[in-house]
Amino acid sequence: xxxxxxxxKVVIRRLPKYYRHLEELVKKDVDVISSxxxxxxxxxxxxxxxxxxxxxxxxxxxxxxxxxxxxxxxIKSILGLDKEYKAVIIGAGNLGQAIANxxxxxxxxxxxxxxxxxxxxxxxxKIRDIPIRDIDEINSFLEMEKIHIGIICVxxxxxxxxxxxxxxxxxxxxWNFAPIDILAPSNIIIENVHLNESLARLIYFLNxxxx
Amino acid sequence: xxxxxxxxKVVIRRLPKYYRHLEELVKKDVDVISSxxxxxxxxxxxxxxxxxxxxxxxxxxxxxxxxxxxxxxxIKSILGLDKEYKAVIIGAGNLGQAIANxxxxxxxxxxxxxxxxxxxxxxxxKIRDIPIRDIDEINSFLEMEKIHIGIICVxxxxxxxxxxxxxxxxxxxxWNFAPIDILAPSNIIIENVHLNESLARLIYFLNxxxx
Numbered sequence: 001x002x003x004x005x006x007x008x009k010v011v012i013r014r015l016p017k018y019y020r021h022l023e024e025l026v027k028k029d030v031d032v033i034s035s036x037x038x039x040x041x042x043x044x045x046x047x048x049x050x051x052x053x054x055x056x057x058x059x060x061x062x063x064x065x066x067x068x069x070x071x072x073x074x075i076k077s078i079l080g081l082d083k084e085y086k087a088v089i090i091g092a093g094n095l096g097q098a099i100a101n102x103x104x105x106x107x108x109x110x111x112x113x114x115x116x117x118x119x120x121x122x123x124x125x126k127i128r129d130i131p132i133r134d135i136d137e138i139n140s141f142l143e144m145e146k147i148h149i150g151i152i153c154v155x156x157x158x159x160x161x162x163x164x165x166x167x168x169x170x171x172x173x174x175w176n177f178a179p180i181d182i183l184a185p186s187n188i189i190i191e192n193v194h195l196n197e198s199l200a201r202l203i204y205f206l207n208x209x210x211x
Numbered sequence: 212x213x214x215x216x217x218x219x220k221v222v223i224r225r226l227p228k229y230y231r232h233l234e235e236l237v238k239k240d241v242d243v244i245s246s247x248x249x250x251x252x253x254x255x256x257x258x259x260x261x262x263x264x265x266x267x268x269x270x271x272x273x274x275x276x277x278x279x280x281x282x283x284x285x286i287k288s289i290l291g292l293d294k295e296y297k298a299v300i301i302g303a304g305n306l307g308q309a310i311a312n313x314x315x316x317x318x319x320x321x322x323x324x325x326x327x328x329x330x331x332x333x334x335x336x337k338i339r340d341i342p343i344r345d346i347d348e349i350n351s352f353l354e355m356e357k358i359h360i361g362i363i364c365v366x367x368x369x370x371x372x373x374x375x376x377x378x379x380x381x382x383x384x385x386w387n388f389a390p391i392d393i394l395a396p397s398n399i400i401i402e403n404v405h406l407n408e409s410l411a412r413l414i415y416f417l418n419x420x421x422x
Contacts, residue, residue, distance in 0.1 A: 015415070016408035208291070
């Protein structure tokens with residue numbers, strides 16, 4: 001994927017949105033879409049879309065629009081969604097359970113192998129065939145099985161400790177739902193979902209619109 | 212809040228992160244922080260921070276840093292987090308339950324009044340004193356009680372229908388967890404949490420780092 005190294009992170013951050021809309025169009029058997037129509041769906045301007053998609057080769061024909069199938073396949077491959085990834089969840093509370101139950105992630109080539117928790121009542125239970133195990137077993141588990149992604153669903157105070165365990169177990173990417181910025185070496189990939197920040201933004205715009 | 216109307220959305224999107232870090236510092240009884248230190252915490256550059264915070268008045272003294280208490284209070288007020296908001300959740304599945312159970316949101320002045328679902332097994336149950344009611348009752352509920360925020364935790368195919376019900380019930384802001392872009396009039400505030408896009412980004416960077 002050397003050719004894509006020069007694509008800016010900003011463009012990359014928009015790709016999953018293109019991907020999601022293209023997937024919908026593929027399902028609906030639509031063949032071609034113009035940058036204007038794709039703009040209406042994604043909320044980006046037509047010129048930004050043309051700029052973004054130009055990075056990935058020549059999918060569009062001036063005046064005819066983009067070949068949806070081709071563009072979808074290419075973005076899927078760029079995003080690495082044509083491969084398989086193994087994940088573990090740490091924290092079997094409501095959020096951890098919600099993620100374990102969310103079957104739509106399966107389509108992203110994403111398999112959750114195990115959930116870890118400290119609560120003895122939860123241990124040895126299963127969520128959709130995914131076993132819940134004692135957090136004390138995580139080290140030996142990660143030694144036995146190659147896991148790509150650790151999903152942190154524990155309270156804030158435990159998040160950094162869990163991060164250390166994951167990194168020790170050779171996990172390279174962390175999806176963090178704890179409301180703190182976890183610290184990790186720069187080779188570890190971290191994607192944060194800070195729900196409280198999202199809610200604060202919503203409240204700001206709500207408050208502003210009331211003025 | 213007229214004076215803030217000129218603040219760009221980009222700056223506003225960063226404020227919740229400042230707020231979260233300042234809250235931590237207030238709890239730790241720290242009095243002053245430099246833009247460099249705040250940069251290390253937030254991941255923004257010191258110059259961006261100085262630029263951002265200049266919008267909100269004169270909290271810093273050259274060479275001395277920012278008065279944390281003052282800055283925290285001001286950003287809290289700008290974000291509207293010193294007010295109270297009432298919300299309903301639609302969808303009492305795992306994600307809806309996770310949000311209902313998440314007590315940290317209470318600190319944002321955010322009260323969940325009711326959860327609605329279609330599943331007869333869930334109706335009349337409670338989550339942390341929050342009742343679950345039949346979705347058919349949402350219209351009459353919204354007529355009786357002023358609700359500011361609707362939280363959509365239903366499957367994709369039902370999200371647009373739920374949006375209509377909320378707007379009809381005079382709800383002005385929607386926190387959308389369904390993996391589609393819902394359509395609403397421009398006066399309605401929508402904040403999307405697209406977990407599949409977040410996961411796709413994580414997978415991209417993981418895949419890229421393996422090359």
